[in-house]
Amino acid sequence: MRRADKKDEPAVYQRVVLKNASPYHYLKVCLVVEDDSTRLSAVELKQFIITGLNSLYGEVGAALTFDLLKYDEDTLTALLRVYSRGLVKLWSSLTLLGSYQNQACAFRVLQVSPYLLALTGNSRELQLD
Amino acid sequence: MSADLERTPRNLLVSERSSFLDPKNRISSQLVQLHFNYKVCVLLPECSSAPSHLDSALNTFSSFYLIRNLPLYELLDTHFLETVRHGGVSGLSYRTRLDEDNCVALMPNGRLSLSLDKDSFELLGVEGKPSRFNHRAKSRFVVCVDLTDSSMAPGGRGHQRLVTGLTSRLPLKTDFLMSLPAGGGASVQALLSRYDWSEHRPEVISCSLTDLLCPSPLTSDPSSLTSDPSSPLTSDPHRLLEWLGAVHAAVSCENSSSSFLSSLVCPEPNKKLSHALSVSVCGLLSHQDVQKLIQEIRVYLSVSPPGPASWASVTLHGFVDSPVSWGGEHGVLRGGDNFLSLTMFPDQSYLLHLAGGAQDTCPP
Numbered sequence: 001m002r003r004a005d006k007k008d009e010p011a012v013y014q015r016v017v018l019k020n021a022s023p024y025h026y027l028k029v030c031l032v033v034e035d036d037s038t039r040l041s042a043v044e045l046k047q048f049i050i051t052g053l054n055s056l057y058g059e060v061g062a063a064l065t066f067d068l069l070k071y072d073e074d075t076l077t078a079l080l081r082v083y084s085r086g087l088v089k090l091w092s093s094l095t096l097l098g099s100y101q102n103q104a105c106a107f108r109v110l111q112v113s114p115y116l117l118a119l120t121g122n123s124r125e126l127q128l129d
Numbered sequence: 130m131s132a133d134l135e136r137t138p139r140n141l142l143v144s145e146r147s148s149f150l151d152p153k154n155r156i157s158s159q160l161v162q163l164h165f166n167y168k169v170c171v172l173l174p175e176c177s178s179a180p181s182h183l184d185s186a187l188n189t190f191s192s193f194y195l196i197r198n199l200p201l202y203e204l205l206d207t208h209f210l211e212t213v214r215h216g217g218v219s220g221l222s223y224r225t226r227l228d229e230d231n232c233v234a235l236m237p238n239g240r241l242s243l244s245l246d247k248d249s250f251e252l253l254g255v256e257g258k259p260s261r262f263n264h265r266a267k268s269r270f271v272v273c274v275d276l277t278d279s280s281m282a283p284g285g286r287g288h289q290r291l292v293t294g295l296t297s298r299l300p301l302k303t304d305f306l307m308s309l310p311a312g313g314g315a316s317v318q319a320l321l322s323r324y325d326w327s328e329h330r331p332e333v334i335s336c337s338l339t340d341l342l343c344p345s346p347l348t349s350d351p352s353s354l355t356s357d358p359s360s361p362l363t364s365d366p367h368r369l370l371e372w373l374g375a376v377h378a379a380v381s382c383e384n385s386s387s388s389f390l391s392s393l394v395c396p397e398p399n400k401k402l403s404h405a406l407s408v409s410v411c412g413l414l415s416h417q418d419v420q421k422l423i424q425e426i427r428v429y430l431s432v433s434p435p436g437p438a439s440w441a442s443v444t445l446h447g448f449v450d451s452p453v454s455w456g457g458e459h460g461v462l463r464g465g466d467n468f469l470s471l472t473m474f475p476d477q478s479y480l481l482h483l484a485g486g487a488q489d490t491c492p493p
Contacts, residue, residue: 012355012478013151017491018142022367025137026374042390067391069380079380081393085135111464114140115367115484116374118466121446123167126411128195128223128329 022114025087026069028122029094030110031076034103042071045078049090052097057089066090069116077110079119087112138462138487144366146355148478149427155493156471157420159483162456162493163469164236165221165448166414169422170377172442173429174347176406177337186418186425190331193308193413194317195223197325200302201233202295204241205276207283209320213239213276217310221413222303227450228461231301234452237416239277244452245270249301253294262460262488271458306413331412338405342382342395343438344372348402351440355478361396366482368396370470373442377407402438419445423471430475443471460488 031045040048046068054062066082082090094107111122147154171187173179179187203209204220212218213235220235232244243257250257250270257272280287295301309317346354346362354363362369372395375382382395426441433439447454447467454467466486473479483492 013147013153014145014358016144018144018366020137020139021142022140024367024371046390065392067393069375069391069393070378079378081391084137087137088134113464113466113486114137115142115466115468116371116378116380117444117470118374118446118464118468118484120170120374120377121168121444121468123446123448123450124226126167126223128327 020084022084024081024116025084025112025114026116026119027080027082027087027091027094027109028111028119029078029080030108031078031100031105032108033076033100033105038100038103039073040076040100041073042068042078045071045076048097048100049080049094052093053089056093056096061089061093064089079116081116084114140466140487141485141489141491142366142370143481143483143492144363145481145483146358146363146478147481148355148476150477156479156481159469159481159493160419160423160445161416162454163445163447163467164453165219165234165451166416166419166445167448168409168411168446169414169419170407170409170444170446171422171426172373172376172444173406173408174341174343174402174438174440175404175436177404179335179406179408180429183422183425183429186422187333187408187410190333190410190412190418191308191311191415192328192330193306194321195327195329196305196307196321198302199305199324200295200300201243202292202300203320203323204233204235205281205283205288205292205295206320209317210276210281210283212309212313212316215310215313217313217415218307219413219415220305220307221448221451223306224304225450226461227452227459227465231303232450232452233301233303233305235276235307236453239275241274241276242452243272245272249299252299254298255291255294260460261458262462271452308413308415311417329412331410331414333408333410335406335408338376338407339403341376341402341405342399343402343405344369344396345398345400347440348400348438351438352474352476352478354472354480355474363480366480369472369480370482370484372396373444373470376405377409377444423473426473427477430473431477433475435475439475441473443473445469445471455483455485455490455492457490458488460486462487
């Protein structure tokens, strides 16, 4: 999965191309709940996502490690980090999470990237009005 | 089945180390090939406020225009074509999504690129080719024309055909972001006067950081990053990019490995920097302004007293929905990432990381 071509010139020039080498993927997600006044703490949100993994992939799925890097309680928006091989499992269980404490809810996946840095500059957020 | 679940779309990261003093360095051409810059983020360690020359470079990014509901045939107007031929005019459709909508980009070299869905492409009736990222399904097509070419001169065959297509068969309208070369405002006044437009200055946000955890080579001997390829941050650029991302996204790195919420930590060994400055500029940014900023940071690094943490990082994000990036076609499969990260050191050496997503050519 890796290709590297190195040139050792007298100067320090080196170029390396990494393909699919990113260990993690990062997601920016937002939880939308039927009742706007519902608030979750960071721990509750992570537990809720683990419940989703458990119901779709069972105990083995619920053991998937992921990190809640940042969470804004007012907008219910979170940054998640997951090992690249767990991305599809996490994403699919987020998609299928449909109710929180008997209220309809949905996760909106706003951005997915193999780089955390990319999540800090999303041009779709440009507001000029 | 479980193996399929573990696969993710392709991503490419080019990692380069070189020096501004190396006559063969390609940094200028690599910067230009990002085509449309949305945001530039600067991180200066051990700095509480930017020196005046750097501050002025950050605050004097040229303004850009937003024209609402611009019919695309206006881009082929005689006066506008004259302005395009002088070079430096760039534009991009605004609030159009490359994976759903028709998108337009006008590059500073006068090339116009249209990324169209199948129906629109067939209505337009101009030569194009299927997008290389779904050439089997043929559901998206790319039309690329050189507005500086003689056939695109007003009255020329190519010009007439495109104008007819855009006026009678496919009257496309879009909100359009446009940046002009310095002093170019007067030449498009006639165009602007016909539509609802506004001028915008890039937004500058400055943030002072204190007690920032920083990976060790960057706090003690930053230049070793370019001279020693075995340094962990050089050999695994993802660690450096993750840390930079955490700094710019204001994500805490002070977690323990047993923490329930997050186990993100700053790469070891690390040290605390007493303060750092993070500045971001956001809008449709011109290459000239970005190059000027990088030049000013080089000057800043060369004149600032040598310290254990003298380096600077610049991250340049491209527009996600630009139909072109890295010198080729660009698509949004999942994220549409296209950005570069440049870490500069006082001895004029630098580390450059260029990232492309699943629908990108390999960065230059």
